Amino acid sequence: TVVDAAGQILLPGFVDMHTHLREPGREDTETIESGSAAAAAGGYTAVFAMANTSPVADSVVVTDHVWRRGQEVGLVDVHPVGAVTVGLAGTQLAEMATMAAGVGQVKMFSDDGHCVHDPLMMRRALEYSSALGVLIAQHAEEPRLTVDAVAHEGPTAARLGLGGWPRAAEESIVARDALLARDAGARVHICHASTAGTVELLKWAKGQGISITAEVTPHHLLLDDSRLETYDGVNRVNPPLRERSDVEALRAALADGTVDCVGTDHAPHAEQDKCCEFAQARPGMLGLETALAIIAQTMVEPGLLDWRGVARVMSERPAEIVGLPDQGRPIAVGEPANLTLVDPNHEWTVHGPALASIANNTPYEAMTFGAKVTATLLRGRPTVLGSVVQR
Numbered sequence: 001t002v003v004d005a006a007g008q009i010l011l012p013g014f015v016d017m018h019t020h021l022r023e024p025g026r027e028d029t030e031t032i033e034s035g036s037a038a039a040a041a042g043g044y045t046a047v048f049a050m051a052n053t054s055p056v057a058d059s060v061v062v063t064d065h066v067w068r069r070g071q072e073v074g075l076v077d078v079h080p081v082g083a084v085t086v087g088l089a090g091t092q093l094a095e096m097a098t099m100a101a102g103v104g105q106v107k108m109f110s111d112d113g114h115c116v117h118d119p120l121m122m123r124r125a126l127e128y129s130s131a132l133g134v135l136i137a138q139h140a141e142e143p144r145l146t147v148d149a150v151a152h153e154g155p156t157a158a159r160l161g162l163g164g165w166p167r168a169a170e171e172s173i174v175a176r177d178a179l180l181a182r183d184a185g186a187r188v189h190i191c192h193a194s195t196a197g198t199v200e201l202l203k204w205a206k207g208q209g210i211s212i213t214a215e216v217t218p219h220h221l222l223l224d225d226s227r228l229e230t231y232d233g234v235n236r237v238n239p240p241l242r243e244r245s246d247v248e249a250l251r252a253a254l255a256d257g258t259v260d261c262v263g264t265d266h267a268p269h270a271e272q273d274k275c276c277e278f279a280q281a282r283p284g285m286l287g288l289e290t291a292l293a294i295i296a297q298t299m300v301e302p303g304l305l306d307w308r309g310v311a312r313v314m315s316e317r318p319a320e321i322v323g324l325p326d327q328g329r330p331i332a333v334g335e336p337a338n339l340t341l342v343d344p345n346h347e348w349t350v351h352g353p354a355l356a357s358i359a360n361n362t363p364y365e366a367m368t369f370g371a372k373v374t375a376t377l378l379r380g381r382p383t384v385l386g387s388v389v390q391r
């Protein structure tokens with residue numbers, strides 16, 4: 001295969017630490033196969049499939065299935081994420097060692113399948129993860145306990161009569177887990193950082209020498225709570241879209257490395273669960289196929305990142321954080337490579353039904369972007385050519 005890359009940008013294959021693929025349990029909204037196609041189309045060569053499936057990925061049966069199915073599909077490496085605990089009570093750690101030793105070789109565990117409310121439980125989990133050499137990803141969403149917390153707590157939610165979700169809810173968990181990671185001598189990764197205050201806490205914790213890393217989603221870099229005016233459920237997401245001042249702080253933090261990388265939080269939902277009134281909608285948005293275009297618009301165009309920086313936040317840093325030595329690194333001559341080719345001057349308009357995901361509701365519907373992934377190579381094999389997925 002010969003790829004004409006004239007005028008295009010060659011980057012290491014993207015790595016997404018935060019993808020929801022809905023298999024097992026909600027294959028009507030995404031499968032490992034459809035999600036792999038979406039990932040490849042978005043320029044990804046590795047994704048981490050989050051643990052909040054049904055059943056939750058709290059056993060090696062589920063995590064091994066996810067890895068095996070991803071390899072069978074062959075479009076992207078689908079790394080399973082395990083749950084930190086088992087059961088609803090959240091009082092028992094999951095068998096992380098068994099999952100780590102399975103064929104899925106679980107490298108990361110998250111609390112999005114079963115929440116970990118007890119700080120001492122989280123500390124034990126961090127200690128255990130440190131001993132095992134795996135990573136815990138904290139999704140900092142405890143306020144979901146407040147059933148009507150649906151939108152960012154601020155003037156917009158107040159005016160629209162939507163239940164408010166304060167910044168402090170996220171920030172208190174970030175602060176808590178930074179301190180617990182310090183005391184446990186462990187690493188912790190913060191999922192979808194969404195507030196200016198979280199950025200300040202990350203700066204403080206990193207300054208203290210705490211092993212903390214963080215990601216930001218494309219939607220939190222682009223959209224703010226002014227989107228809620230229409231009450232359209234397509235804009236509901238956890239954590240909620242915040243204010244423009246948070247968006248600016250997140251962009252600056254991604255540029256200066258306070259926030260380490262981009263995680264899509266790709267979260268497909270059925271049409272009837274999104275195309276409805278805001279407070280009734282399920283939280284979550286598609287993210288894989290639009291991530292690069294949004295990073296180009298929000299970070300490259302304003303001069304906050306150059307393409308070298310894009311390689312860092314989309315590939316090298318996530319590969320390093322989660323421990324994927326074969327992703328996001330320079331390659332030797334003749335070595336089969338994971339590569340993503342980006343056309344930085346390719347206008348395209350998002351149209352949900354044209355996306356590879358099964359779900360096709362998106363907050364970016366009809367929006368025009370200026371950059372596009374045109375080819376993806378997984379270990380030398382083209383998974384996308386001319387923006388078409390090679391199934």
Ligand code: NCD
Binds near residue numbers: 020052141265283284
């Ligand atoms: C996630 C999903 O749909 O799985 N939704 C989201 O809004 N990020 C779950 C979650 O993290 O709440």
Ligand code: ZN
Binds near residue numbers: 111112141
């Ligand atoms: Zn939680």
Ligand code: ZN
Binds near residue numbers: 112141192238239
């Ligand atoms: Zn989450």
Ligand code: ZN
Binds near residue numbers: 018020050112265267
């Ligand atoms: Zn998520």
